[in-house]
Amino acid sequence: MEAIAEAARELVAKRDAWLNPPDANPEELKRRTLTNLYNARPSWLAEAHRKLDAAVFAAYGWPLTLTDAEVLERLLALNHKRAAASQE
Secondary structure, three states: HHHHHHHHHHHHHHHHHOEEEEEEEEEEHHHOOOHHHHHOOOOOHHHHHHHHHHHHHHHHHOOOOOOOHHHHHHHHHHHHHHHHHOOO
């Protein structure tokens, strides 16, 4: 959990620094939106997300090579398992 928390804190700090740089003028700040950031997808952002993904995958004990479909299948299976356990 600590690895996930640390990766998430790092991601948020980097995004916040990009969204609100101390020397930015009001016009520049208007252009600095999360949508514009994620559309541009700079390498530092991709790397921060990669670290967060790796921490989450490690917490689940999953390999990093899973496809999006495999991740969704595993999450659905976990959801069904937990739902069944809560009915007992």
